[in-house]
Amino acid sequence: MKVLNTDVAIIGAGTAGLSAYRAVKAAGKRAILIEGGPYGTTCARVGCMPSKLLIAAAEAAHTAASAAPFGVHIDGSLRIDGKQVMDRVKRERDRFVGFVLESVEGIPASDKIRGYARFLSDTVLQVDDHTEITAGSIVIATGSSPFIPESYRALGDRVVVNDDVFYWDDLPDSVMVLGSGVIGLELGQALARLGVNTTIVNRSGGAGGLTDPEVRASAVKAFQAELALHLNASIKSTRRDGDQVVVSYQSEDGAEHTVSVDYLLVATGRTPNVKELDLHNTSAVLNDKGMPVYDSATLQVGRSPIFIAGDVNGVLPLLHEAADDGQFAGENAAAYPEIEPAQRRAPMAVVFSDPQLAQAGMRFKDLPSQGVVIGEVDFSNQGRSRVMLKNRGKLRVYGCVRDGRFLGAEMAGPAMEHIAHLLAWAVQKELSVAEMLKMPFYHPVVEEGLRTALRDCAKKLAAAELEHVCEGDQAVNSA
Numbered sequence: 001m002k003v004l005n006t007d008v009a010i011i012g013a014g015t016a017g018l019s020a021y022r023a024v025k026a027a028g029k030r031a032i033l034i035e036g037g038p039y040g041t042t043c044a045r046v047g048c049m050p051s052k053l054l055i056a057a058a059e060a061a062h063t064a065a066s067a068a069p070f071g072v073h074i075d076g077s078l079r080i081d082g083k084q085v086m087d088r089v090k091r092e093r094d095r096f097v098g099f100v101l102e103s104v105e106g107i108p109a110s111d112k113i114r115g116y117a118r119f120l121s122d123t124v125l126q127v128d129d130h131t132e133i134t135a136g137s138i139v140i141a142t143g144s145s146p147f148i149p150e151s152y153r154a155l156g157d158r159v160v161v162n163d164d165v166f167y168w169d170d171l172p173d174s175v176m177v178l179g180s181g182v183i184g185l186e187l188g189q190a191l192a193r194l195g196v197n198t199t200i201v202n203r204s205g206g207a208g209g210l211t212d213p214e215v216r217a218s219a220v221k222a223f224q225a226e227l228a229l230h231l232n233a234s235i236k237s238t239r240r241d242g243d244q245v246v247v248s249y250q251s252e253d254g255a256e257h258t259v260s261v262d263y264l265l266v267a268t269g270r271t272p273n274v275k276e277l278d279l280h281n282t283s284a285v286l287n288d289k290g291m292p293v294y295d296s297a298t299l300q301v302g303r304s305p306i307f308i309a310g311d312v313n314g315v316l317p318l319l320h321e322a323a324d325d326g327q328f329a330g331e332n333a334a335a336y337p338e339i340e341p342a343q344r345r346a347p348m349a350v351v352f353s354d355p356q357l358a359q360a361g362m363r364f365k366d367l368p369s370q371g372v373v374i375g376e377v378d379f380s381n382q383g384r385s386r387v388m389l390k391n392r393g394k395l396r397v398y399g400c401v402r403d404g405r406f407l408g409a410e411m412a413g414p415a416m417e418h419i420a421h422l423l424a425w426a427v428q429k430e431l432s433v434a435e436m437l438k439m440p441f442y443h444p445v446v447e448e449g450l451r452t453a454l455r456d457c458a459k460k461l462a463a464a465e466l467e468h469v470c471e472g473d474q475a476v477n478s479a
């Protein structure tokens with residue numbers, strides 16, 4: 001067994017791990033980066049990038065197929081070549097992976113170990129059966145894996161997850177997507193728009209992680225107008241029939257349906273990669289799911305020299321958060337025991353469906369039960385959205401009655417990836433609704449819809465303030 005010694009060992013060379021490695025080196029410390037799977041990161045290989053490439057192809061197909069209301073007609077048939085679609089997805093994906101591989105190649109060979117790491121103690125790791133590493137501190141950056149309910153595993157190779165989709169050589173004829181979370185909606189809608197007969201079934205009423213019931217209802221209405229999306233539905237049985245999977249499910253209205261599909265695409269959530277780490281050999285306190293208890297501000301596991309960053313910590317499983325986490329964990333691991341709380345950015349999430357869904361700042365479900373007013377705009381009559389025939393969805397903004405501050409927003413509509421940025425920046429700058437309304441708004445743009453929601457919020461803030469004053473008057477009068 002090879003024996004190594006380092007200042008910081010990092011488990012996982014994904015986005016968080018690479019960022020942690022760079023932070024440790026920038027602090028002038030020695031680092032070893034351990035990777036068990038293929039280099040290239042989840043984001044570039046099977047996550048953000050290939051999914052957006054598939055969605056881009058679907059948008060092209062949808063734009064062509066839905067041009068008639070503008071008076072633009074395709075006389076003849078629209079042909080989607082599944083092989084060409086998947087070829088571009090994989091070619092461009094490989095290009096993005098290539099950039100990551102180049103940066104990994106730039107890391108000195110002595111700083112990289114191939115193999116799966118597990119803990120022997122708080123400061124000692126074993127990598128496969130070939131290397132033992134003693135480190136001053138350790139960063140866990142092992143990411144997450146798709147969760148496949150046990151009952152579906154028996155269906156064999158016709159049960160797939162997002163990773164498999166991005167290795168297809170051609171588009172299948174039919175797919176059932178299990179789960180209408182972020183992955184299920186993005187991939188399900190893209191496949192449907194590319195001509196794949198797609199059914200999406202979700203066991204709850206959830207859609208793309210939205211927590212505001214009104215925004216969610218408007219989004220679901222838009223999706224259901226074009227997609228077979230069944231919420232609050234339950235799978236009754238699944239069986240294999242040759243190369244097909246036969247699925248029986250009950251929809252919300254009690255009706256029973258049976259479909260036969262080429263693939264069952266499971267998108268029922270992801271689980272942190274902690275099971276194989278043998279964390280029971282460390283001082284970490286583990287919860288009933290085997291997750292170590294850690295401080296979300298410092299990313300430190302208990303009082304140990306172990307830090308946890310990226311998707312594996314389960315806080316905000318998003319690319320920019322993984323990169324930030326990696327940097328914070330790397331800095332703290334390098335400085336251990338002198339550790340500092342992380343400086344977080346305003347939260348933001350975007351789902352690349354159509355309509356796009358997004359959240360910025362505080363989510364509806366986290367709002368205080370009192371002292372908040374909500375302004376809104378429905379995009380059905382919003383000028384620019386109607387011009388583009390993208391007039392679907394709703395935006396709701398949350399304002400704080402006490403100081404008029406803008407707290408956050410949830411939204412479904414056109415160009416929400418950009419609106420979400422404006423709003424997250426406003427949250428981070430701690431702007432008030434009144435200050436936001438003093439900003440310039442061009443005409444005609446989707447941002448005018450945001451202004452409508454902000455004006456509605458400002459009006460309600462003023463009314464709430466007035467109510468407060470009246471209550472105060474009453475108190476004075478009755479004294």
Ligand SMILES: Cc1cc2nc3c(=O)[nH]c(=O)nc-3n(C[C@H](O)[C@H](O)[C@H](O)COP(=O)(O)OP(=O)(O)OC[C@H]3O[C@@H](n4cnc5c(N)ncnc54)[C@H](O)[C@@H]3O)c2cc1C
Nearest residue numbers: 012014015016036037042047048117143310311317318319
């Ligand atoms: C389909 C899909 C689409 C997505 N789209 C977006 C998007 O549009 N925008 C966005 O912000 N986010 C998106 N995400 C989320 C984003 O990809 C993740 O948040 C991010 O990739 C997480 O990075 P990470 O470093 O935590 O994990 P990873 O990149 O998964 O890195 C973990 C690494 O650890 C390695 N590893 C695991 N266990 C061990 C071990 N014991 N020893 C050694 N190595 C180990 C793994 O092989 C892996 O390389 C998407 C995810 C998916 C699945």
Ligand SMILES: NC(=O)c1ccc[n+]([C@@H]2O[C@H](COP(=O)([O-])OP(=O)(O)OC[C@H]3O[C@@H](n4cnc5c(N)ncnc54)[C@H](O)[C@@H]3O)[C@@H](O)[C@H]2O)c1
Nearest residue numbers: 179180181182183184202203204206267268269317350351
């Ligand atoms: N655009 C983006 O930023 C982007 C894109 C893709 C993924 N991601 C990240 O990946 C994470 C994981 O996404 P995800 O979609 O896998 O998880 P998710 O938690 O968003 O959604 C899972 C969905 O599956 C449903 N579900 C669970 N068990 C089920 C069952 N047995 N049958 C039917 N439905 C079931 C849940 O009700 C939920 O709606 C996201 O939280 C996000 O952070 C981000």
